[in-house]
Amino acid sequence: MRRLAITIGIGILALVGGIVFLWPAQGVGSEPIHYGRDTCAHCRMHISQPGFGGEMRDRTGALTKYDDLGCLLHAMIALHQEIPEAWVEDHAGAGFVPLLTAHLVRTSAGDTPMGSGIMAFGDAAVAAAYAQAHNGDMVQLEDVVKDPARFALGAKDPAHAAGKVER
Numbered sequence: 001m002r003r004l005a006i007t008i009g010i011g012i013l014a015l016v017g018g019i020v021f022l023w024p025a026q027g028v029g030s031e032p033i034h035y036g037r038d039t040c041a042h043c044r045m046h047i048s049q050p051g052f053g054g055e056m057r058d059r060t061g062a063l064t065k066y067d068d069l070g071c072l073l074h075a076m077i078a079l080h081q082e083i084p085e086a087w088v089e090d091h092a093g094a095g096f097v098p099l100l101t102a103h104l105v106r107t108s109a110g111d112t113p114m115g116s117g118i119m120a121f122g123d124a125a126v127a128a129a130y131a132q133a134h135n136g137d138m139v140q141l142e143d144v145v146k147d148p149a150r151f152a153l154g155a156k157d158p159a160h161a162a163g164k165v166e167r
Contacts, residue, residue, distance in 0.1 A: 030055050030087040030096040033065055040114075042071035049113050051093060054120075056086040069104070070116020073144060088120035091130070099141065103127035107136035118144065 033055075038047045041064035047053050054072035055065050059081070066072040069088055076083050086099040102120040105127050111117055111134070118139065121127035131138055 028057070028061070028085070030085075031063060031065075033089075038065050040065065040067040040071050042066055042075045043068075043114055045114070051089050051091040052113050052119065054086065054088040054099065055096070056083050056099075059084060068112050068114035068116050069118045069120055070112065071114055072099075073116075073118075077145060090122040091119040092121055092123070092126050094122045097122040102141070104139045104141060104144065105131045105134075105136045106139045107131070107134045 033047050033050075033053055035048055035050060036046055039045065040047055040053075045067055047065060047067040049067070052069065053065065053067050054069055055063055056072060056076060057063050058079070064075065066075065072086065072088065076086065087096040088099050088102050089095070090097050090102075091105075097120060099120070102122065103124045103126075105119050105121065107117050107119065112119065117136075119130070121130065127138060130136065
C-alpha cells in the first residue's frame with residue numbers, strides 16, 4: 001500500500017513538473033518575418049516587402065505582424081490598451097527597432113505597402129537624410145497616435161504641401 005502511494009505521488013509530481021517546465025513560455029521579443037508567408041494582422045495581406053513592417057506583443061504575449069507601419073499603428077490604437085512591446089523594421093535594413101526609439105519619416109503614400117507613407121529608422125541621421133532625399137519629413141510617434149487621420153494614407157498637412165515645414 002505504501003509503495004502504491006509513493007508511486008502515485010511520484011506520478012503526480014512528474015505530471016505537475018511536466019506541465020510547469022514544458023508549458024510554452026510567454027513570448028518575448030520580435031521574431032523574423034517570413035516574407036510571402038506571414039500575413040498582416042490588420043489588413044490580411046501577405047507581408048512581402050522588407051523594411052516596412054512591424055510587430056507587437058499584447059499582454060498575453062501573443063505576437064502579431066504587420067506589413068506597413070500604418071497597419072501596426074492602427075491596430076495599436078484600436079486595442080485601446082497598453083502594448084508591452086512593439087518593434088518596427090529599420091527601413092535602412094538594420095533589423096527590428098523598438099517602436100518607442102524609432103525615428104519616423106513620412107513620405108508620399110505610394111512609398112509604403114499599404115499607403116501609410118510612414119517608415120522607421122534606427123538612426124536619426126539616416127532618417128533625416130532619407131526624409132530630405134525623398135521629400136519627406138520627420139514625425140513623432142506621439143503626433144501620429146494623437147491624430148491618426150492626419151497621417152492616414154500618407155496625407156501631407158497643408159503646411160508641408162505648401163513647402164512651409166522647416167527641416
